[in-house]
Amino acid sequence: MSTIEIKNLSKKFQRTGASDETAVTAIESLDLWIEDGEFYTLVGPSGCGKSTLLDILAGLSTPSQGEMLVDGQPIAGPSLERSVVFQQYALFPWLTAAANVQIGLESQTRHGKGLGKVERRARAHEYLRLVGLEGVEDKYPHELSGGMRQRVAIARALAHEPKVLLMDEPFAALDAQTREQLQDLLLDIWKRTKTTIVFITHGIEEAVYLGQKVAVMSAKPGKIKEIVNIDLQDRQSVDDIRSTQQFGEYRHHIWNLLHSRAAQESPAQFEKTLITSGAHA
Amino acid sequence: MSTLTLEEQQISLERSVAPAKYSTGRLGKTLRKTLYSSGAIIGFLLVWELVPQFVLEPASKVFLPPLHEVLQQLWKMIISGDLLTHVSASLGRSAIGFLLAVVIGVPVGLVVAWFSKVGDFLNPLLEVFRNTAALALLPVFTLLLGIGELSKVSIVLYAAFFPVLLNTILGARSVDPLLIRAGRTLGLNNFEIFSKVVLPASVPIIFTGIRMAGTSAVLVLIAAEMIGAKAGLGYLITNSQASFLIPKMYAAILTVAVLGFVVNAALVALERHFSRWARA
Ligand SMILES: Nc1ncnc2c1ncn2[C@@H]1O[C@H](COP(=O)(O)OP(=O)(O)OP(=O)(O)O)[C@@H](O)[C@H]1O
Ligand SMILES: [Mg+2]
Numbered sequence: 001m002s003t004i005e006i007k008n009l010s011k012k013f014q015r016t017g018a019s020d021e022t023a024v025t026a027i028e029s030l031d032l033w034i035e036d037g038e039f040y041t042l043v044g045p046s047g048c049g050k051s052t053l054l055d056i057l058a059g060l061s062t063p064s065q066g067e068m069l070v071d072g073q074p075i076a077g078p079s080l081e082r083s084v085v086f087q088q089y090a091l092f093p094w095l096t097a098a099a100n101v102q103i104g105l106e107s108q109t110r111h112g113k114g115l116g117k118v119e120r121r122a123r124a125h126e127y128l129r130l131v132g133l134e135g136v137e138d139k140y141p142h143e144l145s146g147g148m149r150q151r152v153a154i155a156r157a158l159a160h161e162p163k164v165l166l167m168d169e170p171f172a173a174l175d176a177q178t179r180e181q182l183q184d185l186l187l188d189i190w191k192r193t194k195t196t197i198v199f200i201t202h203g204i205e206e207a208v209y210l211g212q213k214v215a216v217m218s219a220k221p222g223k224i225k226e227i228v229n230i231d232l233q234d235r236q237s238v239d240d241i242r243s244t245q246q247f248g249e250y251r252h253h254i255w256n257l258l259h260s261r262a263a264q265e266s267p268a269q270f271e272k273t274l275i276t277s278g279a280h281a
Numbered sequence: 282m283s284t285l286t287l288e289e290q291q292i293s294l295e296r297s298v299a300p301a302k303y304s305t306g307r308l309g310k311t312l313r314k315t316l317y318s319s320g321a322i323i324g325f326l327l328v329w330e331l332v333p334q335f336v337l338e339p340a341s342k343v344f345l346p347p348l349h350e351v352l353q354q355l356w357k358m359i360i361s362g363d364l365l366t367h368v369s370a371s372l373g374r375s376a377i378g379f380l381l382a383v384v385i386g387v388p389v390g391l392v393v394a395w396f397s398k399v400g401d402f403l404n405p406l407l408e409v410f411r412n413t414a415a416l417a418l419l420p421v422f423t424l425l426l427g428i429g430e431l432s433k434v435s436i437v438l439y440a441a442f443f444p445v446l447l448n449t450i451l452g453a454r455s456v457d458p459l460l461i462r463a464g465r466t467l468g469l470n471n472f473e474i475f476s477k478v479v480l481p482a483s484v485p486i487i488f489t490g491i492r493m494a495g496t497s498a499v500l501v502l503i504a505a506e507m508i509g510a511k512a513g514l515g516y517l518i519t520n521s522q523a524s525f526l527i528p529k530m531y532a533a534i535l536t537v538a539v540l541g542f543v544v545n546a547a548l549v550a551l552e553r554h555f556s557r558w559a560r561a
Contacts (some may be wrong), residue, residue, distance in 0.1 A: 092463075
């Protein structure tokens with residue numbers, strides 16, 4: 001539960017020793033304000049800097065310029081307060097599911113504010129149950145399906161109760177049915193824990209279905225093009241909300257934003273489409 | 282969500298049922314397979330038994346006695362305890378050299394891999410050492426350390442050290458960076474990343490190095506013992522040959538073959554055990 005404030009953030013990649021001209025600008029002067037407990041989804045063309053932004057949020061890399069504040073504090077490296085779920089699961093293959101989930105808890109204990117051994121094990125079981133996995137505690141990742149592995153990864157990210165959950169295309173490698181199940185699972189967890197979630201995806205539908213807000217990014221250099229407020233009722237209270245008209249309009253609007261190459265050449269017309277579709281929404 | 286777990290359960294149920302169905306057929310199949318895979322060995326032993334008796338001239342038969350004579354000799358040596366003396370001499374030396382190689386090679390490899398500058402600096406030298414056949418250095422070891430136990434253990438150590446060292450470096454360097462990133466977001470500091478991520482992740486590759494080291498420890502030792510020693514299987518082979526005790530020589534060679542086979546099988550089993558999670 002924390003607010004995230006990104007101010008005038010830029011990230012350049014430069015080979016060590018190479019000249020300034022060869023540097024790649026992944027993100028340029030990006031501003032973003034994420035409220036406490038908000039579910040934010042992030043879409044954009046491939047290579048627009050989504051993963052770069054998430055890495056900086058996680059504290060795994062530092063910005064070249066600008067600043068990123070969590071609850072007013074600048075980010076100094078990775079922290080248990082901000083958990084990450086990676087597309088490729090990133091489970092430790094030599095540890096069982098339960099042992100994977102306990103990694104963050106053990107770190108907490110080492111820092112002197114954590115649980116004892118028995119409680120850690122109980123907590124791991126509790127979170128595996130939360131993500132719908134019971135009876136796999138002692139299985140190794142290679143014995144699990146892709147969907148089950150990603151559930152374990154989500155449990156691992158949540159078990160130490162972080163304030164922010166960062167997810168980089170977590171469901172991209174899964175089949176459509178499993179993906180929808182995990183989307184609903186994630187919404188359930190979010191409603192229950194009120195964790196701030198930043199969720200990167202390539203799927204427009206996924207972005208609209210999950211997000212309270214969808215940040216649409218553009219590439220070269222990476223910027224936020226528009227932030228779309230998604231004003232849908234509770235996703236799971238309606239049968240197949242994805243086929244409602246309102247959902248379709250959001251989807252179409254974001255699709256337009258992502259495919260507005262032609263529109264960029266005639267900005268006036270682009271503005272108009274934006275306004276009309278915005279009015280629908 | 283609940284339907285998914287149900288489906289997964291059903292699938293795993295089917296998976297576990299499937300082998301049971303074929304288990305009776307599988308028993309006969311394994312038997313046939315074992316017979317088939319050992320067929321070549323049985324054929325070879327038959328040729329060894331029969332050719333000296335029925336094909337070779339009596340004069341050359343002396344140099345290649347049939348298998349049963351060799352086995353008789355082997356049995357005699359087992360009873361008298363003669364064989365045990367030589368086997369334990371050889372095993373003791375290679376075990377000491379091998380264990381030293383593991384105990385030194387793994388930590389040094391980890392340090393070299395962790396400090397990549399050290400690694401880049403040392404790598405060319407290591408490559409030269411690794412590609413220098415250990416036996417080519419035997420005269421040097423003998424000159425410096427004499428023909429006693431020290432030089433034997435040292436040459437084994439040398440031969441076993443490089444596979445362990447180089448595989449440890451390789452293993453530690455090829456750890457998936459994603460796992461390191463995941464570890465950092467889970468609150469691990471540099472030392473914990475090393476001990477809880479890099480080390481376990483490189484265990485399978487390290488054990489491949491350990492297996493290679495074990496095999497070459499035995500091979501190099503036998504050769505070293507043939508050149509200068511007062512006990513050991515290599516010594517037994519050359520000594521029997523020089524004293525014209527031909528069946529004894531073959532008995533020693535047979536022992537070397539069995540020993541090499543057993544050591545390798547044991548190390549393969551060990552390697553399997555420690556990398557079972559990686560076989561996915
Ligand atoms: N370590 C790096 N060194 C150099 N350039 C990099 C590095 N990481 C990313 N880039 C560049 O930064 C840009 C943004 O990359 P990033 O991975 O953030 O894109 P993305 O939006 O996540 O793309 P995708 O949707 O394909 O995952 C790309 O042009 C990429 O080539
Ligand atoms: Mg990416």
